[in-house]
Amino acid sequence: MTRLLVVMGSGETAPTMVKPHRAVFERVTGPAVLLDTPYGFQSNADDISARAVRYFDQSVGRAVDVVSWRQAPADPVARERCLAALRGAGWVFAGPGSPTYTLRAWRETAIPDLLADKLSRDGVVLFASAAALTLGSHTVPVYEIYKAGIEPHWAQGLNLLEAALGFPAVLIPHYDNAEGGNHDTRFCYLGEARLSLLEAELPPDRLIIGVDEHTAVVFDLDAKTATVSGNGLLTLRRAGVSTAFPAGSVLSFADLAAGPAAGLATGAGRATGAGRATGAGRSTGAGPAMGPAAGVPTGAGLPAGSGAGLAESGRPGWVAGAPPVSQPSLRGVADDLDARFATALAARDVxxxxxxxxxxxxxxxxxxxxxxxxxxxxxxxxxxRGMVVRLGELARRGATDPAETVGPFVDALVELRGRARLNRDYPTSDTVRDRLAAAGVELRDSPDGTSWRLVAD
Structure with missing residues (x-):
């Protein structure tokens, strides 16, 4: 029996998450299905589904079927067919889109109970990005707040985290988002100011679980552990105090429930109840006035340089006015390869x-x-396309160093000129020099002999 709740902060269909997906699928029995509700309102929903199916097939190596529930099917047969597919699946995935649209589409349907039942019996529920926001007791209406300018508020979540972990919590993906550049878009586009306002509305003991972009957290409901993988951090936050755990960290559910205080204890790498060492934790403050807790060592177990900005923002990876911390993206890969191509082109390295x-x-x-x-x-x-054009231009000019190509001919003419000078045949010597100069070859005479160089390709 396998009971896993898997959360991905973003990048769920990116190359960065192939390895975590494969590791999860090794533990899956039964069919795998994709639930399209979160993006069901988008006009390109069919394309998103097709791309996701292709990703799992070609990159992860697993066939995934689409269960379409963009809104509750009016046809009772179609509705029961969808529910039967979800009930029989060993792996259920939902990802990008709108969390509030998802909650509306699932309200007063069997889907929330079906997901909870799957986690209580046998199966894997993998929610990422927008879908992950719905898992907690409260949900961030991210589109309404960030895009439409509605005052920060909570929506009621599915509360699957409490059913799975044994304690209520709020889950926030895209926790380290840096798309805002000069304005704070961490915490799923909320920023510290909005998150602080929302946090004040939560029950005092409510834990916020933050999952960075291109990062996965596997909650093993049988082992009662949470394992972090991918590129970023898992953050536990309560009452404005946070502790972050890097990839490779393994925390017990008891540590999770204790919140940031547990992170301070496990930061030294003590063994959890599962018998494995946890990753190094890091305590951070919540806002500009709050830094790391006094007496708590910082930096242990975190990527180099991630401590920048702790005193100002309370979260590794963001400093007001500083360039954003980039996450893996196709644009970033393209820019890196373009720079590498330019270097190779300058070196004529075909x-x-x-x-x-x-x-x-x-x-x-x-x-x-x-x-x-x-x-x-x-x-x-x-x-x-630009690379192809530039490589074609190099091919037209010739990728070999021109000096290597014309070298034997120039050397022969330099030798001929040298003999003419020894014979005091200065007209011939001058003619050779002038003809070479016209061809872009500059001669330099010295006591050690004559050297030459090309002055134009």
Whole structure:
């Protein structure tokens, strides 16, 4: 029997999450289904489903079927068919879109109870991005607050976390989001100011569980452990105090329930109830006036440089006015490969140019299933086309160093000129020099002999 609740902060269909997906699927028995509700309101919902199915098939190596519940089916047969597919699945996935749309579509249906039953009996529920927001006792209406400007408020969540973990909590994905650049978009686009307002409305003991982008947390309901993997951190926050745990950390449910205080204890790497060492924790403050807790060592177990901004923002990875911390993206991969191509081109290294071209093409394929990517493939394709054009220009000019190509001919003429000078045949010597200069070859005479260089390609 396998009972797992898996949360991904973002990147659920990106190359960065292939390894965590495969690790989870090794423990799955039964069919795998994708529930399309979170993005069901979007006009490109069919395309998002197709891309996700292709991603799991081609990148993860697992067939996934789509259960379409964009709103409760009016046809009772269709409705029961969907519920039967969910009930019989060993793995249920939901991802990007709108958390409040999802909650409305599932309200007064059998889906919440069905998901809770799956976690209580046998199965894997994997929620990412928008869907992950619905798991807690309270849900952030992210679109309404960030896009429509509605005052910060909570929506009622599914409260599956309490059913799974044994204590109520709020889950916030995209916890380290940095898309805002000069304005704070951490905590799923809320920023510290809005999150502080919302946190004050929660019951005093309510835990906030933050999952960074391109990061997975596997809650094993039988082992009662939470394991962090991927690129970012798991953060436990309560009453404005936070503790962050990097990939590789394993926490017991008791540590989770205790919240940030448990993180201070486990920060030294003590063994949890599951018998495994936890990752190093880090205590951070909640806002500009709050830094790390006095006497608590900082930096243990966190990526190098992640401590920047703790005193000002209370969260690793963001400093007011500083450049945003970038997460993996197709655009970022394209920019890196373009820079590598430019370096190879300047060095006339054709093999390295071709390697960059092939990697760019593969990156476009690898990221094609990412349902959350904002830039799509247009930008990297434009970079790829530019690479091809520049490589063609190099081919027209010749990739070999011109000095190597013309060297034997120039050396022969320099030798001929040297003999003419020894024979005091200065007209011939001057003619050779002038003809070489006209061809872009500069001669330099010295006591050690004559050297030459090309002054134009």
């Amino acid at each position: 093999d390295a140019c071709v390697a960059a071209l092939l990697e760019m093409e593969q990156a476009i394929v690898d990221w094609s299933g990412d349902t959350e990517t904002n830039d799509g493939a247009d930008y990297p394709r434009s970079i790829l």
